[in-house]
Amino acid sequence: MKRLLASAAVIAFAAMPLAAQDEVGADTVVATVNGNEITVGHLIAMRQMLPEQYQQLPAEVLFDGMLEQLVQQQAIADVAAADISLATELGLENERRAFLAASFIDAVAMEEISDEELQAEYDAQFASADAVEEFNASHILVETQEEAQAIIDELAAGADFAELAAERSIGPSGPNGGQLGWFTAGMMVPTFESAVFELEPGEISVPVETQFGWHVILLNETRAQEPPALDEVRADLIEGLRRARVEARIEELVASAEIDRPELDIDPAVIANDALLTE
Known part of the structure; x- marks a missing residue:
């Protein structure tokens, strides 16, 4: 039913004639349904509650569509009001409570921040x-400690780190020369980080074991990450x-309210007992 009513909001429907534009106010009546007045103010309030994308529609489309929806709602509500169930009555109380609270909180949140x-x-x-220290490192990942040590020996003999990474590393960064980019503490596994923190820029680590295998690490450079x-x-x-x-205001209001929570032995499952609303 809500979908049916919502779809009516986009139907072009001729609006009732209004008074001269300079005389129109929030209390200007645009329709009367069974003696209930629908005003310009109702339309303004309704538009404020629309999602942003609908608020961008042309005013003439919104005016006619919203007016038709309010007319339909009033005609239906008049019939429904003649026989309100307990579930409906309680639902209305919840809706009113939620609407008032949300409107108040929105107003609090949107107050100007100087x-x-x-x-x-x-x-x-x-x-x-303090400035956070960042590290830029490369690594070569292999399966055994012996492989890692052999790579370290080759590097000591003058081999190029990026070339060895591309040829020998089994890690995803291998094709990129083993480059890991910039990272800060907490972004790498602890054993790997500890080894990096002990290096000086340009220095190569001893074989470092993690759950992924054995690493040979080159610390490229460090820098301070300013705020x-x-x-x-x-x-x-x-x-x-x-x-x-908002949180402070809610705490303040709850603290100043007179709240009584009687100590009752209630099974929480009672909230699923819909039959209580029909008794």
Whole structure:
């Protein structure tokens, strides 16, 4: 049924004549169904709840489609209201509660975040943070320790690391000369990382065993990863500030509310007992 009503929103339907444009307000009546008035305000509120892609439709399409939907809904609701079941009544209470809460929370979240707040949050997260050290390494992966040691001996004799990686490595980086690119602590398996951390740029490791096999590692270079600029993390900071603001407001409201939770011995499975709403 909801799909049927939603589909009516895109039907072009002639709108009722309105008063002069400069006289139109939220209380301007655009239709009356069984004595119930539908106003411009109802249309505005309905449009605000539409998904963004529907809000982009031409105003004349939205106006006619939404008005027709509201007319249909009112005609149906008038009949349904004559015999409301307990399930429907409770559902309406839940919907009203959820709608009011969501509207309030949206308003709280979208309050303006000042430049001062944003800068303070950036400083708290990044200003005093130490630069993170990044490592750029290459490796040659083989099956045995003896193979790894033989490769180290060849490298000591002047062999090219990238050529040996392409020829001998059984790892996926072999065709690329064994290059692993840039990484930070925590991105590689512990044994491999420990070996890398002990190397100086240009130095080659002893054979290193991991669950993948035996590695010969070349540390190419290191660098300090500086904190991002404020503009790079602006969107994330704003999102975090909004989320924190909402959480704080919810905690505040719940803490100040008079809440009574009676101690009852209730089987949680009761929520699946639909028959209780028909008794």
